[in-house]
Amino acid sequence: MKNLIEVTNLSKTYASGFEALKGVNLNIRRGEILALLGPNGAGKTTLISTICGIANPSGGTVTVDGFDIIKDYRKTRSLIGLVPQELTTDAFETVWATVTFSRGLFGKPANPAYIEKVLKDLSLWDKKDSMIMALSGGMKRRVLIAKALSHEPSILFLDEPTAGVDVELRKDMWNVVRVLQEKGVTIILTTHYIEEAEAIADRVGVIHNGEIILIDNKSELMSKLGKKQMILDLTESVNSIPPTLDKFGLDLSDDGTQLTYTYDTQAERTGITTLLSALQSAGISFNDLNTTQSSLEDIFINLVSDAS
Amino acid sequence: MNLYAVKAIFLFEMARTRRTLFQSIVSPVISTSLYFVVFGAAIGSRISEIGGISYGSFIVPGLIMLSILMNSVSNASFSIFFPKFTGTVYELMSAPISSFEIILGYVGAAATKSIILGLIILATAGLFVPLQIAHPFWMFLFLFLTAVSFSLLGFIIGIWADNFEKLQIVPLLIVTPLVFLGGSFYSIDMLPPIWQKITLFNPVLYLISGFRWSFYEINDVGVGLSLAMVLLFLGLCVATVWWIFKTGYRVKS
Numbered sequence: 001m002k003n004l005i006e007v008t009n010l011s012k013t014y015a016s017g018f019e020a021l022k023g024v025n026l027n028i029r030r031g032e033i034l035a036l037l038g039p040n041g042a043g044k045t046t047l048i049s050t051i052c053g054i055a056n057p058s059g060g061t062v063t064v065d066g067f068d069i070i071k072d073y074r075k076t077r078s079l080i081g082l083v084p085q086e087l088t089t090d091a092f093e094t095v096w097a098t099v100t101f102s103r104g105l106f107g108k109p110a111n112p113a114y115i116e117k118v119l120k121d122l123s124l125w126d127k128k129d130s131m132i133m134a135l136s137g138g139m140k141r142r143v144l145i146a147k148a149l150s151h152e153p154s155i156l157f158l159d160e161p162t163a164g165v166d167v168e169l170r171k172d173m174w175n176v177v178r179v180l181q182e183k184g185v186t187i188i189l190t191t192h193y194i195e196e197a198e199a200i201a202d203r204v205g206v207i208h209n210g211e212i213i214l215i216d217n218k219s220e221l222m223s224k225l226g227k228k229q230m231i232l233d234l235t236e237s238v239n240s241i242p243p244t245l246d247k248f249g250l251d252l253s254d255d256g257t258q259l260t261y262t263y264d265t266q267a268e269r270t271g272i273t274t275l276l277s278a279l280q281s282a283g284i285s286f287n288d289l290n291t292t293q294s295s296l297e298d299i300f301i302n303l304v305s306d307a308s
Numbered sequence: 309m310n311l312y313a314v315k316a317i318f319l320f321e322m323a324r325t326r327r328t329l330f331q332s333i334v335s336p337v338i339s340t341s342l343y344f345v346v347f348g349a350a351i352g353s354r355i356s357e358i359g360g361i362s363y364g365s366f367i368v369p370g371l372i373m374l375s376i377l378m379n380s381v382s383n384a385s386f387s388i389f390f391p392k393f394t395g396t397v398y399e400l401m402s403a404p405i406s407s408f409e410i411i412l413g414y415v416g417a418a419a420t421k422s423i424i425l426g427l428i429i430l431a432t433a434g435l436f437v438p439l440q441i442a443h444p445f446w447m448f449l450f451l452f453l454t455a456v457s458f459s460l461l462g463f464i465i466g467i468w469a470d471n472f473e474k475l476q477i478v479p480l481l482i483v484t485p486l487v488f489l490g491g492s493f494y495s496i497d498m499l500p501p502i503w504q505k506i507t508l509f510n511p512v513l514y515l516i517s518g519f520r521w522s523f524y525e526i527n528d529v530g531v532g533l534s535l536a537m538v539l540l541f542l543g544l545c546v547a548t549v550w551w552i553f554k555t556g557y558r559v560k561s
Contacts, residue, residue, distance in 0.1 A: 056556060058427040074404040084398050086395055090396055091394065102399060104312045104315060104319075105313045105316045107405075147322050148400065207462070
């Protein structure tokens, strides 16, 4: 089976009436890294929580490796490891005790050699006897990953694994994720950061207002998301854009003092040099220039308006 | 059956007891010893025998029940409330484990701790007053059923409570008064008739009476009735826990 997880028409409405998921359809392929991008409150955590059994779905179905998450919850849950968004740990336990506990909880017999390997892989071995409360935030995040991996899952959910961690640790995490993928683990991670999706994901899904509004291979999505704008403040206002500049698709501000050029950062040629020469030829001069990249929020808004 | 998970929860909870040994075991033993000093020695010297038993010996079953009830409730309620409070409950909810197994782990550990505590207090009491246990099997049965029932009650409180105040309110305002007014330190024959009747509505009376009967063969109510009441209470707690997991009340959104 190509799809390891199949989410069909999944909906979730909380008791407050808030509709967190609105008929989500999503197939997750075996062995891939899928990044789910979305702003706060988009439904990322609800989607993960529902697949993992923490929240009850209001409608729709989810299968994991062909098993239904409700009827066959023992089978599906034993396949999944979850790293939650919040640093929720047993403050007074040692690293070793909490990871060993997780393995047992997920129905696996004790295996100190495997736990040792997980802790070493995550650079936690020298902290194994430390109380979790004594660890830094980054180390606690690693403990949560170790707990999620303790029962040798074939699917790993990482809910915003790099929120609030420094650049070095973020890169470490990405390496951990890549190594896990090489071992055949399917990974689903949620993130706010485009660069995170860009760095490690095979496919990227965008979730907004409880709906998956886009899911695509990373390279195709990045070209859609990778638009940049260059804004030129003109020395003198112009009434219209000269026809010689038509091919650049420029936008002129209402007061005629700003020209905006939108280009693709992923393209072989951005066209900036040609544009600047063409402006000079047309006798248009400018006294300032700046470039902006659409924020993720802007991109979401565009995607949502496109979708509707 | 995910026995590894039950074992993991059980051992995790027992390890918590070892880590907080003073709070879990030593502290109840000290407070029980204080009860012996105050009620047994000071007040007991002014009270003649009850049912042919010296007052110091008479209060032993009541004191054990007091500790069992309080500790079962507090241990079990805290054990499930704390993961909810810290958020680590996510792991329990995403694990391949049934409701029954969760209860077996948490309530089993809380009840085990209470039984061990009860036996330690029994041994401690033996240092202060002469003891006899007429029916050891019944004594242990009452101890076991009470520990399990009140651990279940504690588990329910732990699920229901969404702050520390609620966690404390039931043990403080309901369980403690019921234990003190349930004949821990006296026989209901010593009360005015109207209070004797009112006390019959106190479920703890039946536990203490049955438990005391297993020691000295003296009781306020029939031992069969005591057993029936314990089983009824156990049944009510089981039904409530079953409903909690069926509906996901305060557990799942």
